[in-house]
Amino acid sequence: MSKETENPTIVFVTGNKMKLREVKAILGNEYEVVNHKYDLPEIQGSTDEVTIEKCRTAAEIVKGPVIVEDTWLGFNAMNGLPGAYIKWFYQSIGCEGLYKMLAGFEDKGAVAGCTFGYCEGPGHPVQLFRGEVDGTIVSPTGEETFGWNPVFKPNGFEQTYAEMDDDVKNSISHRYKACMKLRDFLQEKARQK
Numbered sequence: 001m002s003k004e005t006e007n008p009t010i011v012f013v014t015g016n017k018m019k020l021r022e023v024k025a026i027l028g029n030e031y032e033v034v035n036h037k038y039d040l041p042e043i044q045g046s047t048d049e050v051t052i053e054k055c056r057t058a059a060e061i062v063k064g065p066v067i068v069e070d071t072w073l074g075f076n077a078m079n080g081l082p083g084a085y086i087k088w089f090y091q092s093i094g095c096e097g098l099y100k101m102l103a104g105f106e107d108k109g110a111v112a113g114c115t116f117g118y119c120e121g122p123g124h125p126v127q128l129f130r131g132e133v134d135g136t137i138v139s140p141t142g143e144e145t146f147g148w149n150p151v152f153k154p155n156g157f158e159q160t161y162a163e164m165d166d167d168v169k170n171s172i173s174h175r176y177k178a179c180m181k182l183r184d185f186l187q188e189k190a191r192q193k
C-alpha cells in the first residue's frame with residue numbers, strides 16, 4: 001500500500017521494544033519512526049547527562065539525526081533515587097522489591113519521567129525534552145508487560161500504568177509529555193527550513 005503523503009522520518013536509537021512501541025503510538029501519525037536497535041552505554045550521572053551522552057554516541061553510530069530517550073523513576077522519600085538507575089533496581093529486585101523499598105517510609109510519592117535527546121549528527125549539540133508525571137508507588141497491580149508499570153499509579157487516576165489501556169497511558173504518560181515537546185521542536189525546525 002502506498003501512502004498519500006510521506007511523513008518525515010525519526011531515527012530512534014533504543015534497545016527497548018516497549019519504548020519504541022509507545023513512541024510509535026504517540027508520534028506515528030505524524031512521523032515515520034525508524035528503530036536502530038542498539039543498547040547504548042549509559043554513564044553514571046544525572047538523567048540529563050546520561051541522555052546527552054547516549055545521544056552523542058547514537059549520532060556517531062547513525063551518522064545523522066537521531067533521538068534517544070532515558071527513563072527514570074524517582075521516589076520522593078529518597079530524594080529522587082533510584083532515578084536514572086531504576087533499570088538496574090528493576091532488573092535486580094523487580095516490581096515487588098521496588099514496592100518494598102518504600103516499606104519504611106510514609107511518603108509513597110514518586111515521579112516517573114523521561115528525557116528525549118535530539119542530535120542533528122556527529123559533533124552537533126544535543127537538545128533535551130523532558131516529561132514528568134507525579135504519582136504513587138503501590139503494591140504491584142496489573143500485568144507486568146513493561147517494566148515498573150504495575151507499581152506506578154499516576155495522580156488523578158485509579159489505575160496503575162499497567163492496568164490502563166495503552167491508549168490511556170499514551171495520552172497522559174511522562175513519555176507522551178516529552179514526545180509533545182519533541183514534536184513541537186521538530187515542527188518549528190521544519191518551518192524554519
Ligand SMILES: O=P(O)(O)OP(=O)(O)OP(=O)(O)OC[C@H]1O[C@@H](n2cnc3c(O)ncnc32)[C@H](O)[C@@H]1O
Nearest residue numbers: 014015016039069070071086087090146147148149
Ligand atoms: O536502550 P534504551 O532506550 O536505553 O532502553 P532501556 O531499556 O535501557 O531503558 P532505560 O535505560 O531508559 O531504563 C529505564 C528502565 O525503566 C523501564 N521503563 C522505561 N519506560 C517505562 C515505562 O513507561 N513504564 C515502565 N517501565 C519503563 C525500562 O524497561 C528500563 O528497565
Ligand SMILES: [Mg+2]
Nearest residue numbers: 039040042087
Ligand atoms: Mg538504557
